[in-house]
Amino acid sequence: MTRLIDVAKLAKVSTATVSRVINNNGYVSAKVRERVMKAIEELGYQPAKAARFLAKSGQNFDIGVVADDWVLKSITTVIDEFYSIVYKGIIDFSKNHRMNIHLLDVNSWDENADGFLLIGGGITKELVREVKKTKKPLVLVDQYLPGLKVDYVVSDGYDGAVFAVDKLISKGMKRIVHIHGPLSHFGFRDRYDGYMATMEMHGFMPKSYEFDEINDNMSTIVDMMLRSYGKPDAIFGSNDTAAIRAMEELKSRGFRIPEDISVIGFDDIMSASLVSPKLTTLKIFKYDLGSIAARRLFNLLMGEEKHPVKISLFTQYIERESTI
Numbered sequence: 533m534t535r536l537i538d539v540a541k542l543a544k545v546s547t548a549t550v551s552r553v554i555n556n557n558g559y560v561s562a563k564v565r566e567r568v569m570k571a572i573e574e575l576g577y578q579p580a581k582a583a584r585f586l587a588k589s590g591q592n593f594d595i596g597v598v599a600d601d602w603v604l605k606s607i608t609t610v611i612d613e614f615y616s617i618v619y620k621g622i623i624d625f626s627k628n629h630r631m632n633i634h635l636l637d638v639n640s641w642d643e644n645a646d647g648f649l650l651i652g653g654g655i656t657k658e659l660v661r662e663v664k665k666t667k668k669p670l671v672l673v674d675q676y677l678p679g680l681k682v683d684y685v686v687s688d689g690y691d692g693a694v695f696a697v698d699k700l701i702s703k704g705m706k707r708i709v710h711i712h713g714p715l716s717h718f719g720f721r722d723r724y725d726g727y728m729a730t731m732e733m734h735g736f737m738p739k740s741y742e743f744d745e746i747n748d749n750m751s752t753i754v755d756m757m758l759r760s761y762g763k764p765d766a767i768f769g770s771n772d773t774a775a776i777r778a779m780e781e782l783k784s785r786g787f788r789i790p791e792d793i794s795v796i797g798f799d800d801i802m803s804a805s806l807v808s809p810k811l812t813t814l815k816i817f818k819y820d821l822g823s824i825a826a827r828r829l830f831n832l833l834m835g836e837e838k839h840p841v842k843i844s845l846f847t848q849y850i851e852r853e854s855t856i
Contacts, residue, residue: 534575543571555834592630593833595826596645597622598663600638600654602746607635613801614771614818615652618673621822622649629830647829649673653717669832673825676718676842683832684842685825689719689770689798692814692847693726696768696796699849701734703856705765705794709757710740711750711778712770723770723798739764743774750777754785764793766855772797772804772813779807779854794855798847809853817845 540547545564552560553568560568571577597619599607606615626633636642638659648663648670655675660682663670671683700708710727713720724740731738739761741753757764767782769775775797779789787793789809797804800815824843831837 534577536577538575539568539571539577542575543568592632593646593830594644595626595631595633595829596636596641596648597633597651598636598638598641598648598655598659599651603652603654604635604637613803614799614816615674617818618651618822621819621824622826623822624819625823625826625830629826631826631830643668647671647833649825649829650675653714653719669829671825671829671832673821674719676722681840683828683840685821685828686718686722686842686844687816687821688844688846689722690726690729692798692816692849693723693768694730695847695849696798696814697727697730700766700768700794700796700855701730701736703794706736707739707762707765708736708768709761709764709766710738710768710770711743711753711774712740713743713745713774715742720770727768743770743777745771745773748777750774750781754778754781758785763787766794766796769795769797772799772801772811775811775813775854776803776807779809779811790854790856796855800848800850804850805852812852812855813850814847815850816847820845 536547536550540550543550545568549560549564550568553565603615606613607619610616623633634642634645638654643666645668647668650660650663650670651673653675655672657677657680660677660680664682671685673685676684676686697708708731710724712724715721715724728738741757743750743753767775767778769778775795779795782793783789789795795811797811797813800813804811804813828843
């Protein structure tokens with residue numbers, strides 16, 4: 533029985549190089565690639581994976597990146613914010629893996645694609661069920677919908693929220709308000725749950741408000757909070773946009789950040805390091821969300837590791853100037 537090492541010896545390369553050729557993963561010169569392919573053919577080396585690769589060696593995969601209008605606009609018009617960086621991770625991986633990327637709206641997606649990446653909170657269970665009917669591989673990115681048994685790549689918002697709230701409490705803060713996005717979005721719900729659990733664990737009363745980013749109701753939220761709840765010790769925003777808008781509204785009312793009120797965001801978009809004061813936040817590894825999701829889809833297209841998985845990326849606490 534021919535082994536991988538036999539191919540490597542005949543081609544006079546390492547087994548790692550043979551693996552890269554078979555997986556089409558990583559740089560291999562055209563000359564070395566040709567030598568490895570000839571060795572595979574001469575020795576009749578045909579494991580299931582190599583057979584699939586040889587059969588598809590001239591084929592590119594058409595990948596549908598499906599998202600709602602808001603996410604698509606974020607991808608195509610915003611530089612170095614959240615979804616544009618996720619999308620860059622997808623694009624960079626696809627360049628070396630024969631994947632042609634096509635942006636598709638949730639209302640007009642093309643079922644003829646070879647596989648699908650479904651991105652953001654606008655992805656619904658109904659849409660996922662429709663895509664599943666195509667029998668094509670699919671991966672959800674930055675969205676989790678329990679009970680569907682499909683592949684997901686998300687950030688661990690729960691763990692990030694626990695860390696952030698614990699950090700504020702360790703500095704003597706008790707009155708911590710959470711301003712979150714729509715809880716129908718898994719990411720916002722995950723962070724909300726982490727906030728609620730941590731506040732309750734410490735015996736403190738949680739208080740939250742929902743921020744409508746599209747219509748921007750932050751001024752109303754801040755007025756309502758100050759009128760009915762009073763001045764908080766800190767505000768934890770479920771994304772950097774909410775946290776930055778909260779800072780702007782608080783400063784316009786005469787509050788100093790962080791001397792009067794500390795503020796923490798979530799995401800670490802570029803704006804977080806440009807505002808004044810610079811925003812303390814939880815960094816989501818957005819590029820990795822995209823590249824890992826694309827890699828997972830590629831594995832499914834190659835018939836590997838077919839059992840659905842949920843991949844959750846931990847966040848990193850970035851301390852700047854908006855917290856004491």
